[in-house]
Amino acid sequence: MTAAGGVHHCLRKVDPGAIWEAIDREGITHFCAAPTVLAMLAEHPDAHHLDHVLRVFAGGAPPWPSLLARMGELGFDIRHLYGLTETFGPAVVCEWQPEWDDADPESRARLIARQGIANVIAEPVRVTDPEGREVPADGRTPGEILLRGNDVMLGYYRDPEATDNATLDGWFRSGDLGVRHPDGYVELRDRIKDVIISGGENITSIEVENALTAHPDVVEAAVVAAPHDKWGEVPVAFVSLREGASAGEGELIEFVRSRIAAFKAPKKIVFGELPKTSTGKLQKNVLRAKAISE
DSSP states (O other), X not given: OTTTTOOOOOOSSOOHHHHHHHHHHXXXXXXXXXXXXXXXXXXXXXXXXXXXXXXXXXXXXXXXXXXXXXXXXXXXXXXXXXXXXXXXXXXXXXXXXXXXXXXXXXXXXXXXXXXXXXXXXXXXXXXXXXXXXXXXXXXXXXXXXEEOBTTSOSOOTTOHHHHHHTXXXXXXXXXXXXXXXXXXXXXXXXXXXXXXXXXXXXXXXXXXXXXXXXXXXXXXEEEEEEEETTTEXXXXXEEEEOTTOOOOHHHHHHHHHTTSOGGGSOSEEEEXXXXXXXXXXXXXXXXXXXXHHO
């Protein structure tokens, strides 16, 4: 933006009211935000349909389809980005395709919720099994996302062992679990270390979160593992509801069971505001500790 002569509007903290004011007063055309910040904007009393084009670059966590649908209704043009510190920002972009123009709003939201394809200075993203073999591009078979290109680090500073552990045949191992769709776009499923293993079955938190946030009363949801004597681990959900909403634990659990496999449904739901960093990124580490202590 600086190189293009753009004007930066800076806020000292995440304040949805101030963001809406700046959008209207200053004619903001671009901004970057974590999905939780977008949820704050969508739920704010000042939320309204835009009278000018505003492009949003969303990243830091996978945005849920229902949120993207809501932002689309407000007139936001969202581009989903994915990357890590080791990839110098967005290595993968969910680039809009012309054939998506005629898709219904729900289908469009699902399409742009995916992480996408490699940017112009990177090689095509790979998704591989533990032995480094490509998984089928069927949108179902999970594997680790591997990245390579001019946006990927040379290595960790003075730590060759860590560099070797993060590298597979010259490709950077992201530590993220994902699937590849037939059109080549990749979709994140979870951090490999965050996959919930319950009774020998793998449960990805993102799938459960997407099911929860499809409920009309739910603004945000985060799912983490909690220890269990019988199953080893079980999913526990932390949920924030819309103002005035009345959905209870039983209703939400049954709602999830109606959308995905019953064993993936959370065994417990905790209601309240979700902890976030100063930039609006969800703090799942805080929720994991809370799930263990409760």
